[in-house]
Structures are given as C-alpha cells and as structure tokens.
Amino acid sequence: MDELFAHRATPWRQLGRAPMQQVAEELAMHRRTLDRRLQLHGIGFQALVDEVRYEVARQLLRDTEMPIIAIVQSLHFADASILTRAFRRWSGKTPSRWRAESRSLL
Secondary structure: OHHHHOOOOOOHHHHHHOOHHHHHHHOOOOHHHHHHHHHHOOOOHHHHHHHHHHHHHHHHHHHOOOOHHHHHHHOOOOOHHHHHHHHHHHHOOOHHHHHHHHHHOO
C-alpha cells in the first residue's frame, strides 16, 4: 500500500475530511482508479481513513499533551463522543485510558 501513496505529499492528517474525489485528484488519478487500487490491496477508502485517523490519534495521545477535544478537532470528528466510540472500536479502550496506559509503559 505504501507504494501507492509514497510519491505524494498529501497531507494525510487531512484525510479524515477529504472526500475520495479530492484524494484521487491529489494523487493525480481518477476516483475509480484510486478505488480499484485500494481494492487490489484489500482496503476500502473509509477503512484507509479510519486507519490514518487511528494512527494519528495514537501519536497525538502518546506524544503530546493535547487535550482530547483538540484531537477531536484535528481529526475532524464532529464531537468527542464520536472519537471515543471510534477509538474504543479500534483499540478496545477510550482515548484517555489508552493515553494513560501508553505513558505508564514509558
């Protein structure tokens, strides 16, 4: 999958609010071509968005003192409860608990 995106400087943190068409244009390809390439890698666009959001959320929780509400805004979630539900689905923990546990391991 990395080779698909490695040559572009797309601001992946912005991916959470970018429609597939915009991402395809930034990659200089048609939306359907992007969709086909993602399918070849066994991933859909929304799954990719979720993967990027999860990775960025973990980095922000682990490496910064950024308040949860700022992380919500940074990842373009509508409100904190949506981030909390998504993060619990991804990790099995709330963002606050994940942050506390990740810091206790350092």
